[in-house]
Amino acid sequence: MSRFLKVQCDCGAQQIVFGDAKSEVTCQKCGNTLVGPSGGRANIHCRILEVLG
Numbered sequence: 001m002s003r004f005l006k007v008q009c010d011c012g013a014q015q016i017v018f019g020d021a022k023s024e025v026t027c028q029k030c031g032n033t034l035v036g037p038s039g040g041r042a043n044i045h046c047r048i049l050e051v052l053g
């Protein structure tokens with residue numbers, strides 16, 4: 001899986017993240033962890049609104 005995901009944080013902020021993120025991605029608004037690495041595959045902690053590509 002190598003694609004971008006449009007996700008929404010619990011705070012309502014929307015953000016584009018890489019589906020295979022190797023590092024932690026945090027919400028730009030509240031700092032909540034959106035994506036964390038898990039055994040080489042991204043672990044999505046938030047709601048996925050849309051899969052891009």
Ligand SMILES: [Zn+2]
Nearest residue numbers: 009011027030
């Ligand atoms: Zn947030």
